[in-house]
Amino acid sequence: MRDAVLIIDLDNYTYEVEHRPDLFEKWLGGTGVAVQLMREHMNPKADPLSPENVIVFATGPFTPAYPLASKTVAMFKSPLTGNLGESHAGGRTATSIAAAGYGAIVIKGASKKPVYLVVENDKVHFRDGRVLWGIPDSLIVGRIIAENEPGRGTRTMMRIGGAGEKLVRYSCVTTETYRHFGRLGLGAVFGSKKLKALIVRGRKKYLPADAKKYREVYDEIYRMAIESDAMKKYHLLGTAANVIPLNELNALPTRNLKAARFEKAEEISGEALAEYNLGRRIACSHCPVACIHLAVLRLPYENEPYFFRTIMISYDYELIYSLGSMLGIGNRDDLLRLIHRVETYGLDAMSTGVCLAWATEALERGIIGEKDTLVKLAFGDVEGYLKAIDFIYEQPTDFYKHLAMGVSHAAEVYGGKEFALAFGGNEMPGYHTGYAAVLNYLTGMRHSHLDSAGYSLDQKAKELSPEETIDRLIEEESWRQILSSLVVCFFARGIYTPEVISKAFEPLGYSISPDELKKLGREIYREKARLKIDLGFNLDELSIPRRIFETPSLHGELSEDFVKKALEYYKKKLREML
Template sequence: MSSDNDLFRVLVYDLSRKRGELVMLPGRRQFIGGSGLAALLYEKYGLPGAAPFDPGQPLIFAIGPATGYFPLMSKTVCGFKSPYNANYAESHAGGRSALALRFAGYDALVVTGKAASLSTLVVGSRRIELIDVHYLAGADVFTTGKLLRKIAAGASGHRSIMRIGPAGENGSSYACINVDTYRHFGRLGAGAVMGAKNVKAIVLMGDGDLPLPEDKGYAKLFKDIHEKVTSSGMMEKYHNLGTPANVLPLNELKSLPWRNLAATSDPDADKISGEAFADKLLMHNAACAGCPVGCIHVGMVREMFSTSHRFAIHQVAYDHEPNFAAGPMLGVVDPVEVLAINDMADRQGLDIISAGVALAWAVEATQKGLISEKETEVKLTFGDAAAFKRAMWLIGHKANDFYALLGQGTMAAAAHYGGGDYACVLGQEMAGYATGETYFASQTVAFRHSHLDTGAYSYDQKHKEHDVDAVVKFLVDDERERVLLTCLVACLFAREVYKPQTMVDILACLGHGELAADLDAAAENARRARWRLKIATGYDPMATRIPKRFSEVTTWKGPIDAVYMEALRQGYARAVAALGVPLAG
């Protein structure tokens, strides 16, 4: 028998039958919410042995128990079987998605089946509707968003529009889901899963009410956390320059990838620094719903129309990772062009990190004679922004066999053409850090193959000693705390604010006393559930590999020690394999 506060309110919508069902699912005390809830739902509704695009596979959106109640509890977890690697995967996004789902009255939305025609699913507390939008086929994400604001009007300020572009419709393995213009469920192909379901968009109508907690200590706890977030300086860097502040320090540490990781520093770094973007292009800051920090930096791109001699202004959000992938990784050092490349990838619904790194490989493969302009259609050269903008369009539209293959990932293209040694892939295309052995091994093995799975990039910058056991312990312990945050679901930028005791206090305040009393066990259960699913869908941590290019890197510590890096990979892989084994009892 489950008490009410142990139950999740889940809407399960079958596109094939055009029917939704409210399911009251027990398990909060074991899975918390967010990442844990997504895993629980995939265990219940997923098909581990089936293909990622099988109509029966679920596309899951889950929030946590603190969503809507505290600052920066602003993320949604998307769970799905990835077309990129055929493993169970997660992607996280903010915008208004989490609060819209909370105000609609659900802890999660599970979408199964396949619509008969290209459709938009509208979900609210009093409305569930599947709308035929066949006329949006091939539309970019911004055109789609503009039209859907009229088609699915209402719930102003509490509405979230999650949509895909041509890349998702065309099945690119790193197609993303654009959320409210500036945020994304990126990496690993959630957009392609949505496209395979014939869904152009999901509109969450936050049209319900959210009663405040009855606990008398709620107001004080909220105030204390809000004070830390806004006045203590703990989050200041995210508001000011944002993560692009990383560029100059990383470049100085010889840890910034340049030109397909052929170099880790360059004298032109100042041209694309956070300071340069803020000085030349920053229009304003924006924030996810429920966040007082405003870490979203929005820059300006001016597009000139040659036929009319008129121009249009595009607002493009930027962070370190998109800037890296459209900038130094491609040898582009004009911040205006960096944003323009990012803007084109966004319009196609492509994950800019994966697309940028894939194109960097394509340039080097061209230089080495493995591919030619016959395949690429444009001459790909480091620093040629116009060519990269065109190439982003070609990937998104699956323009020919080469771009269809490149859209499945750098390693898929390298398997066909060669050049795997210099494919900058660590489980998926690398993010914008070349800090050393710990980071390279961590991103290769870790659950999402993400730079935010652990603090490995930071560990590299603070530690010079080679101690495999110490590093593996750090990676395992650090992941545990981050999984707790992604179960609640907190923005990972707030990890210095939301320490374990604060999370215990939050859950107790929200009426989840039993969960708060045994939070460590629940977080570990959620973590292991994720790993079990990833391994059950085919992931073998011991079979991971780090391409040769990463052993050729030089950082502030000197040349990479390939033997030590491989020992780290194996040590972390063994630890992960152990995490995939169910806990006794």
């Protein structure tokens, strides 16, 4: 297995490579290895925006051996939650890190002046980033670096926009223009280290242990990816396919979750976007699916007729929820303009939408005034929101300084916690499906819907007890530790079953049975829970916004009692585990 760890120290502009077969043989790669590297390199008490914070990028043993192993895990201490930060992205990052020869990259310290890093096989170049610093548009930053750096077609370019520089706690790192290490504020950690971008390129090769078997297993997985139904959903409308079903189930958070059904859902649905706006589809490296859906937005020049800006904008379900229904935006062009604005600054779309939804309601209720927001915010009014996104970046008032620190923080300062939709400090994803979703947000290691897929469990099973719900969530999250250690795309989870994974390991010269994989998943889960607790996580400090219990979900009105019981049980399970 690829076992090289590149450790870059921005304090002294030095780097070294360590070979760690111990880590990769035991923990596979990705999440499994990242947890251990965090433990080794970071003081758990570190301030997330200080040089003491550490960023780990980890890839897995299936990259670049097999298709759909297209993801990279980023781990860091989150400046948004003050706890474990973990974010996954596709694009070309994973295959490029593998091509440069590394299983993982660790970035420590902080530069005195802005820099960007170029990792080129065995070398690291520390490039002067002063001229790039202050360019707020992450798309422009990408174009400038693309002109200067070789490696077209094989390099990855992770960079921040203005939001990361301004330490917006939910700023993201954008890779290959359309994919993101979106959640939990990796962009601000880059910003705090004065790191504008990280480019990786290389041309390394690996040899399978069993040549014949390797080609056979490859073909088997490839055929499943293109022929089976396991990934069909992502083949067609993409994740945006969820808009209409979730709306019909009464689970689409609308206008700051004052409702869970949006009367204009059809207009911003995956179907409507595909019919009227879809311009192209593109793929992450080594994935045949091409689930990245790009909409074409044609915006006329203000003062000259028959001139158009034609912009390609990547959309997914989460953005449609957070910048669409959550803000009462039911017009596709308006929605796309908001997505584009968020993309420009390098903000996390979900957190931004939830923050703006809370601010709108806070303004409605008079908790804050227009002197704070500088602009009238009203559900459905795109112009106000576009300005407000500019202000989250510019932070011209105390209010925006606070809003840039997340909705939990802003509600702490101004009030309105009961409708500030965050869990564990992370703004809510777009599924008001029921208990499993809420418990997933609360107990998931990243407070992300993808941790344990509670939204899916809610749709599959209706009559689970609090204990059964927790058991199922832990089981799912444990298994997902394996997927995110390989690192395969969660969308390919139907293909990468324990049996297929075990079989795919064989020609690579590594043996692990389906049962051992499941056991390892539980161990990684436990290791991650330990790390999370070391970083200060305390289940007793979790709070739940009242709004969750007020607005009926797919499971009707939710009872606080059920959630409390489930959390007690989770606490017990966690204690036993640790």
